[in-house]
Amino acid sequence: MNETLALPVVSWLKGLETNSPYLEGSQCCVCDVIFSGDRLHCSRCGARGKFKSIRLASEGSLYSYSIVYRSFPGVDVPYISAIVDLDMGGTIKGNLINVDPKPESIEFGMKLEVVFGDALGRKDKAGNSYISYFFQPATRS
Template sequence: MEDSKPAALSPATSYTRVRDDGSAYLEGSKCRACGTRFLGERENCARCGARGFIETYSLGEHGHLYNYTIVYRSYPGIKVPFISAIVDLDDGTVVKGNLLDIEPDPSALAFGMPVRMVFRGAELANADGLGYLAHFFVPA
């Protein structure tokens, strides 16, 4: 998969955003009361229960591999094996995404290894053949 120009693709999630300069990012919610960060939009804080103290922010792009699984069976049209990862971003947000540009082999992976978020075209398209812009992680 090549890095894609966001303007040519539709965001794959409701929290994927594209800036005027064409760069993509994930949007999250941050509780001003306790500082907890969440992926996507929130109205209330799931940690402290605060209401009306939520603000949106752009997630960082650097983090560390918290956990992963190597997927060998998936839906038709999805190439396997691939690495499904959970990443602790340096800004405190936890994000799930596929880890690319590394062999899907446990000997190539290390818990805590540095990773970086990238945006690329997803392998699948919609019924009209239009592609999606999705977030992934690569070794940093």
């Protein structure tokens, strides 16, 4: 019997093998700006190849959002697509969950936390599932 794996949906989702997932980013060693994932070139200062890998913050605040009413077949709508400014730097896009997808339920600047879970039940040909990151309202203030 083959054991199935949990695969990350993005290369910068780390820690699945230890069941302690986190998001990894790159920090420019010249200007200190933080990006999600790996970078070779800094879009702020122009430095090339001067990055270090860092663990991104697990909390942030809502910068912008869109309530999506139309999507690909098999994707439940409506859902909230969010852009989140992470504490300690960096901005990432993902889905906001555990919030009613209505404008009156969402506030710009609301505190959010990164959570990890199954990516819509999708599997590859070998039966491996995919793990993604999501945002939800922070449980602590």
